[in-house]
Amino acid sequence: MTLTSKRRIVALISGILFGSGLVVSGMTDASKVQGFLDIFGNWDITLAFVMIGALSVTLISFRFILRQTKPGFDDKFHLPSATKIDKKLIVGSFIFGAGWAIVGYCPGPAIASLAYGYWQTLVFLIAMLFGAYIAKKLP
Amino acid sequence: MIEYFSQFNIAQATFGGLLIGLSATILLKYSGRIAGICGITYALLNKAQYRDYWRWLFLVGLVLGSLLAHLFLEIKIPEAPTSNLLLLIVGGVLTGFGSKLGSGCTSGHGIAGIARLSKRSIAATITFMCAGFIFVYCLRHLMGVI
Numbered sequence: 001m002t003l004t005s006k007r008r009i010v011a012l013i014s015g016i017l018f019g020s021g022l023v024v025s026g027m028t029d030a031s032k033v034q035g036f037l038d039i040f041g042n043w044d045i046t047l048a049f050v051m052i053g054a055l056s057v058t059l060i061s062f063r064f065i066l067r068q069t070k071p072g073f074d075d076k077f078h079l080p081s082a083t084k085i086d087k088k089l090i091v092g093s094f095i096f097g098a099g100w101a102i103v104g105y106c107p108g109p110a111i112a113s114l115a116y117g118y119w120q121t122l123v124f125l126i127a128m129l130f131g132a133y134i135a136k137k138l139p
Numbered sequence: 140m141i142e143y144f145s146q147f148n149i150a151q152a153t154f155g156g157l158l159i160g161l162s163a164t165i166l167l168k169y170s171g172r173i174a175g176i177c178g179i180t181y182a183l184l185n186k187a188q189y190r191d192y193w194r195w196l197f198l199v200g201l202v203l204g205s206l207l208a209h210l211f212l213e214i215k216i217p218e219a220p221t222s223n224l225l226l227l228i229v230g231g232v233l234t235g236f237g238s239k240l241g242s243g244c245t246s247g248h249g250i251a252g253i254a255r256l257s258k259r260s261i262a263a264t265i266t267f268m269c270a271g272f273i274f275v276y277c278l279r280h281l282m283g284v285i
Contacts, residue, residue, distance in 0.1 A: 006169070007169065007170045007193050008192055008193045008196050009196075010165060010166065010169040010170050010193075011166065011170060011172075011193035011194070011196040011197040011200065012196040012197065012199065012200045012203075013165060013200065014162045014163075014165045014166040014170075014174060014197060014200065015162070015196065015197035015198060015199065015200020015201045015203070015204060016200040016201075016203050016204035016207065017158050017159070017161050017162035017165065017200075017204060018158070018159055018162035018163075018174060018176075018197075018200070018201055018204060018246075019200060019201040019202060019203060019204025019205040019206075019207075019208070020155075020158055020204035020205065020207055020208035021155045021156065021157070021158030021159035021160075021161075021162060021204070022155065022159065022201075022204075022205065023155070023204070023205045023208035023209060023212075023214055024151060024154060024155035024158060024208055024212065024214065025151065025152045025153075025154070025155020025156055025158075025159070026151070026152060026155065026217075027155070028205065028217055029217035029218070030217070030218075030219075030220035030221075031217075031218065031220075032217070034275055034279075034285065037271040037272055037274075037275040038275045038276070038279060039272050039275075039276070040272075040276050040280060041275075041276075041279060041280060045149070046149070046152045047152075049149050049152040049153045049156060050152050050153070050155055050156040050159070051156060051249060051250065052153060052156060053152065053153035053154065053155065053156020053157045053159070053160060054156040054157070054159040054160040054163070054250045055156075055160065055250065055253060055254060056156075056157070056160065057156075057157055057160025057161060057163075057164060058160045058163050058164060058250055058251065058253075058254030059253075059254050061160070061164040061167075061168070061254075062164070062167065062251075062254040062255055065164070065167050065168045066167075066255070070171065071167065071168060071169055071170060071171030072168055072169040072170075073169045073170060074169075074170060074171045076171060077167075077171040078171050078172050078173070079171075079173065079255070080173065080242065080252075080257075080259075082242070082259060083258070083259065084259070085258060085259055085262045088240050088241065088242070089241050089242060089259055089262065089263055089266075090241075090262065090263075090266050091240060091241070092236075092237050092238065092239070092240030092241025092242065092263075093237065093241040093243075093248070093262075093263040093264075093266035093267040093270070094237070094241075094266050094267065094269075094270040095233050095236055095237030095240065095241070095270070096233070096234055096236075096237025096238045096240075096241055096244060096267050096270070097237070097266065097267035097268065097269065097270025097271040097273075097274065098233050098237065098270050098271075098273075098274045099229075099230045099231065099232070099233030099234030099235070099236075099237055100230075100234055100245075100267065100270075100271050100274075101230075101270065101271045101272075101273075101274030101275045101278065101285075102226050102229060102230030102233065102234075102274065102278065102285065103220050103221060103226060103227060103230035103231065103234070104220055104221075105220055105230070105231075105234065106176075106234060106238070106244050106245045106246075107176040107177050107180055107234070107235075107238065107244055107246075108176040108201065108244070108245070108246050111176065111180070111198055111201045111202065112201045112202060112204065112205040113205070113217075114202050114205075115202050115203075115205040115206045115209070116205075116216055116217075116219070118219040118220075120219045120220050120221065120222055120227055121219070121220070123224065123227045123228065123231065124220065124227050124230065124231040124234075125231065126231070127227065127228045127229075127230070127231025127232045127234075127235065128231040128232070128234050128235035129180075129181075129184070129235055130231070130232060130235060131231060131232035131233060131234065131235025131236035131237070131239070132177075132180075132181045132184065132235035132236065132238065132239040133184055133235075133239075134232075134235075134236055135235070135236045135237075135239035135240045136181070136184060136239055138240070
């Protein structure tokens with residue numbers, strides 16, 4: 001089996017784990033996510049524990065993995081190269097947070113929620129892709 | 140085991156998080172890639188990366204994983220988000236625009252980025268969390284919109 005095929009299988013498995021993780025943790029429930037962001041109201045702490053759960057794995061695993069010179073099925077790691085905290089990062093993140101608050105979806109849960117067949121999800125995703133496309137076209 | 144999942148609690152949330160962490164671990168360990176949903180999805184807007192089949196497979200996996208989790212763990216399907224068309228569109232556009240401009244979202248920055256101890260990701264995560272808190276407060280408690 002070629003390395004490319006192996007990487008594709010890895011991607012599928014990883015996606016399945018991610019999608020199931022989102023569902024199990026309640027993150028495909030937009031109102032639950034907004035509940036976490038509602039710190040001045042009825043606060044739902046769930047999302048904090050989802051992050052704790054995820055980070056407790058990755059903070060450790062990433063340290064070991066990134067000590068290697070290359071990943072298992074590729075000849076190099078594909079990591080972001082930017083290091084500076086710039087305006088685009090902060091402004092973009094703030095805008096993202098606003099959008100996230102409005103509907104309670106971010107890209108992962110929105111895509112995973114396609115499984116439910118809600119038209120609302122589709123509208124959100126189309127708008128999301130449009131927004132990303134506009135940002136891409138910026139100088 | 141099945142009954143355990145039908146009542147939502149912190150342990151379930153943490154376990155879901157562990158699955159997400161495992162997902163990111165596998166993708167990095169074998170493919171050398173960051174499991175950032177924005178990065179993976181928006182790259183498909185480029186002609187050059189449109190044929191990276193692994194990205195499509197990951198996204199298909201997301202949907203499949205969701206289906207499988209609901210089917211086998213008998214987890215209740217959540218309600219749809221708001222049906223307010225304006226909110227869906229504005230929220231969607233801002234989410235897409237912001238995460239593209241900011242080079243990431245909750246998975247890319249919040250999980251993978253922090254795991255790498257990236258200063259950029261820590262800054263991004265703090266920023267979008269604060270924005271999230273502010274906007275839910277304003278839209279829910281000041282304006283009564285959401």
